[in-house]
Amino acid sequence: MKFGIVGDDSVATAVRAAGASVESEPADADAVVAVGESALSTVALGSEWTCPVVPVDCGAPWATPRRDLEARLSAFAAGDGRVVDHPTLSLRVGGDAVGRALLDAMLVTSEPAHISEYGVAHAEAAVPFSSDPPDESRAAARWTSVDEFRADGVVVATPLGSSGYARAAGGAVVGPAAGLAVVPVSPYATQTNSWVLQPPVRLSVERDDAPVSLVADDEVIREVSPSESVVVDRDGSVPMLVE
Missing domain, CATH: 3.40.50 (Rossmann fold)
Known part of the structure; x- marks a missing residue:
């Protein structure tokens, strides 16, 4: 070999x-x-x-x-060994591709000790990770609100990334075909939910309290304003050789 x-x-x-x-x-x-x-x-x-x-x-x-x-x-x-496919993610803002991620993507306030308000929504036509990557028609999906909350940020993790930052923030570790772990980061409320959602997932900044950055795999991509939303979707997969 x-x-x-x-x-x-x-x-x-x-x-x-x-x-x-x-x-x-x-x-x-x-x-x-x-x-x-x-x-x-x-x-x-x-x-x-x-x-x-x-x-x-x-x-x-x-x-x-x-x-x-x-x-x-x-x-x-x-x-x-056996081969297990793990999904990779595309990130779009205003319909434009701005980056990709293997582990996680996050909206987070750009300055320490500041919070903002975030929204999470999922598409009515969500497609399981086990399916082939979607085509551009998914960009026109209708969205259903999941929740809005005040926090330092919100992280969306792939199954590979769900054991990292998302888990430290209180999220679940998910299997290769389970979906995306979506977790508030340092929420203002004492009791908050986290979710496992099928893609695509839409993140939004609901209030103009502080500058907010989009981060993918620990790399700052750009700032995101309250007039913009970030669509996180599966765009392919990487084959992992495991026992």
Whole structure:
């Protein structure tokens, strides 16, 4: 079995110890070992690698610790692994594509110790994650309000990202085909809900209390005004090689 490596070439030792070879050409690799969240995002959201991904040291339950990599790759080389598709997300503001995310997208006040009011809505024609990515007709979906709340922000996490920031904010960890975890961040009320929703999901800023930023996978994309909304939708998937 031939493995590509992204993020840290030192894992080549584990690849060879597992009886596999290191492949530098993406088109010729059977799978790619992505070391760290940054490398995983590069592989998942880029177009260079199309083979299954083995995530390593990504700080989440679904990732392989580096110390277990040789044994895990040996099992994969013996045919014991399986491929699970995990969704990726597109972000649109006012109908324009502004970014993509593998783990999560968030609206959050740009200044510390400030709150704003946010709205969450879902489309009446929501499509399960197990379906093919939607076409542009989804942009005309009718929206049903889920809730409005005052908080520091609101995060929408994919199944891969649901064990990270969204979980720390009080959300559920969801499976690959379950949907999006939608969670208020530091809400003003003592009791608030979180949700698991099928895409697309619309986020909005309901009051002009403080500047609000759109953040995708820890990268600030742009500010969002109360006159704008952010539509978070599934735009594809990345195949993960797991036990």
